[in-house]
Amino acid sequence: MEKSDxxxxxxxHPDSLERWQAFARRTDQKVGAFLQFDPTVALADSDTAASGxxxxxxxxxxxxxxxxxxxxxxxxxxLKDFVTPYTATAVQRLQAQGAVAVGKxxxxxxxxxxxxxxxxxxxxxxxxxxxxVAGGSSGGSAAAVAAGILPFALGSDTGGSVRQPAAFCxxxxxxxxxxxxxRYGLTAYASSLDVIGVAAKTVAWAREAxxxxxxxxxxxxxxxxxxxxxxxxxxxxxxxxxPLGKEGSAVPLDPAVERCWAxxxxxxxxxxxxxxxxxxxxxxxxxxxYYVIACAEASANLARFDGIRYGARAPEAENPEELVxxxxxxxxxxxxxxxxxxxxxxxxxxxxxQYYLRAQRIRTRIRQDFDRAFAEVDLVxxxxxxxxxxxxxxxxxxxxxxxxxxxFTCSANLAGLPAMSFPVGVEANLPVGLQFMAPAxxxxxxxxxxxxxxxxxxSPDSPLYDPEWKG
Amino acid sequence: MAHDAMDREELYVTAQLARLExxxxxxxxxxxxxxxxxxxxxxxxxxxxxxxxPTTQLAQDNRLREDTAADTRDTEPLLxxxxxxxxxxxxxxxxx
Numbered sequence: 001m002e003k004s005d006x007x008x009x010x011x012x013h014p015d016s017l018e019r020w021q022a023f024a025r026r027t028d029q030k031v032g033a034f035l036q037f038d039p040t041v042a043l044a045d046s047d048t049a050a051s052g053x054x055x056x057x058x059x060x061x062x063x064x065x066x067x068x069x070x071x072x073x074x075x076x077x078x079l080k081d082f083v084t085p086y087t088a089t090a091v092q093r094l095q096a097q098g099a100v101a102v103g104k105x106x107x108x109x110x111x112x113x114x115x116x117x118x119x120x121x122x123x124x125x126x127x128x129x130x131x132x133v134a135g136g137s138s139g140g141s142a143a144a145v146a147a148g149i150l151p152f153a154l155g156s157d158t159g160g161s162v163r164q165p166a167a168f169c170x171x172x173x174x175x176x177x178x179x180x181x182x183r184y185g186l187t188a189y190a191s192s193l194d195v196i197g198v199a200a201k202t203v204a205w206a207r208e209a210x211x212x213x214x215x216x217x218x219x220x221x222x223x224x225x226x227x228x229x230x231x232x233x234x235x236x237x238x239x240x241x242x243p244l245g246k247e248g249s250a251v252p253l254d255p256a257v258e259r260c261w262a263x264x265x266x267x268x269x270x271x272x273x274x275x276x277x278x279x280x281x282x283x284x285x286x287x288x289x290y291y292v293i294a295c296a297e298a299s300a301n302l303a304r305f306d307g308i309r310y311g312a313r314a315p316e317a318e319n320p321e322e323l324v325x326x327x328x329x330x331x332x333x334x335x336x337x338x339x340x341x342x343x344x345x346x347x348x349x350x351x352x353x354q355y356y357l358r359a360q361r362i363r364t365r366i367r368q369d370f371d372r373a374f375a376e377v378d379l380v381x382x383x384x385x386x387x388x389x390x391x392x393x394x395x396x397x398x399x400x401x402x403x404x405x406x407x408f409t410c411s412a413n414l415a416g417l418p419a420m421s422f423p424v425g426v427e428a429n430l431p432v433g434l435q436f437m438a439p440a441x442x443x444x445x446x447x448x449x450x451x452x453x454x455x456x457x458x459s460p461d462s463p464l465y466d467p468e469w470k471g
Numbered sequence: 472m473a474h475d476a477m478d479r480e481e482l483y484v485t486a487q488l489a490r491l492e493x494x495x496x497x498x499x500x501x502x503x504x505x506x507x508x509x510x511x512x513x514x515x516x517x518x519x520x521x522x523x524x525p526t527t528q529l530a531q532d533n534r535l536r537e538d539t540a541a542d543t544r545d546t547e548p549l550l551x552x553x554x555x556x557x558x559x560x561x562x563x564x565x566x567x
Contacts, residue, residue, distance in 0.1 A: 085548035178529045222530045288514045310552035329492040344489040360525030416529035
């Protein structure tokens with residue numbers, strides 16, 4: 001815990017604060033984790049008199065989540081100058097404990113992507129290898145934590161967007177139970193899937209941040225009262241393991257991930273876990289069902305961006321209809337347009353049964369499969385992504401393969417279940433993570449399991465990480 | 472009738488419904504990606520979904536709130552985000 005103590009009360013120690021700020025600015029010139037970074041502007045909204053453990057602790061917020069007085073750009077040209085008039089509940093709850101939101105982190109536009117390369121406003125690199133992506137869509141949050149700029153940062157996870165960048169950057173990534181954290185102030189992408197999560201350097205930071213944020217919020221009617229899941233049995237945690245690599249999967253595991261997977265299966269029993277094979281037969285359908293649902297909901301949610309009340313407006317439009325069409329066409333990027341088009345198409349009259357309704361029925365099957373698994377085990381172990389961080393640009397992974405690679409992460413969103421990615425190894429100088437999934441409201445089980453593994457293998461420090469901010 | 476194939480014309484119709492203007496260049500770029508995904512969606516047909524109720528949402532119950540008056544947010548900061556204002560009114564091009 002010594003390494004983490006230096007964050008506490010940072011804002012009441014001028015010397016440390018100055019050293020940290022210099023380190024943060026210098027390091028972020030290489031990484032590009034932040035779209036906005038201004039520790040002083042955010043201080044006003046934090047309860048600096050708070051005496052809890054989070055007092056004076058800096059954290060970052062994905063720029064899809066509102067924090068007054070920062071801009072809320074969503075990584076989009078359309079919103080690059082939009083100033084949010086309010087702060088998200090999840091952020092407010094951290095601020096009430098004295099934590100300071102020091103900046104807004106880069107992301108794939110509106111959370112749509114797996115590399116942060118779909119940001120219209122900045123380029124984020126992986127602190128382990130600046131030629132590689134940090135993952136996405138919460139790439140800036142994971143990169144900032146891995147670079148040692150922050151102990152934790154908020155992200156959002158619609159299909160893996162906290163867990164995958166966390167795995168790419170060698171840190172922890174929590175996707176809470178659907179409804180466990182208020183989404184008031186989170187820009188909606190796919191409302192039946194979205195959840196605010198956290199990327200963190202240690203399990204303890206993830207747990208502290210989550211505990212501060214969770215719980216019902218009158219401003220978000222999809223938020224739930226947090227009633228922790230209680231395990232019926234005591235004794236060792238039973239981990240369900242999928243039979244991976246047996247059949248020809250659409251996206252084969254990279255040898256580095258395969259090695260880490262095999263090694264972790266050997267390590268877990270030594271750490272006191274019991275392993276048990278489980279089957280999730282619907283897994284091969286999750287990606288198609290996920291993209292139908294996510295795109296359909298996105299096409300509805302993003303209809304609000306019309307250039308009328310806020311956002312970049314096409315100045316030459318001659319009538320309101322043209323104004324909306326031109327503003328959207330100029331303001332939105334290719335990946336966002338692709339998903340809006342897909343979503344609009346699958347919701348068109350005549351196609352709904354074939355696409356959206358069928359996807360929702362498959363979603364029920366996925367939930368049933370996990371219900372069945374969790375009758376036998378406490379946790380399910382899964383890879384996060386089929387490979388470690390890939391290269392930027394054309395040498396990287398094509399967008400279609402990126403989507404197919406969501407196979408291990410998006411089922412937690414479809415089923416509304418909590419999941420947490422944790423680092424398990426470093427292969428060829430790149431971190432590899434796996435994830436545990438748990439029953440609804442069983443975040444404590446995830447912290448317990450990841451914490452046990454952390455004692456055996458803590459988050460590896462990236463080359464940019466500096467525990468003293470000396471640099 | 473529902474069908475899997477989408478052609479260029481359908482892409483433009485869909486774009487119009489989505490209030491997007493797609494240039495020819497963009498259509499060239501987006502077309503392949505759209506078709507590829509729609510083809511992939513067809514995989515869902517392989518699963519027998521008979522007897523499965525659709526999952527439309529995950530919220531556990533339909534929660535209602537008290538119908539009471541509450542403070543409305545200050546509208547000034549919202550208005551400052553408007554691209555064009557006349558007093559407190561948002562200006563758009565002529566409707567007629």
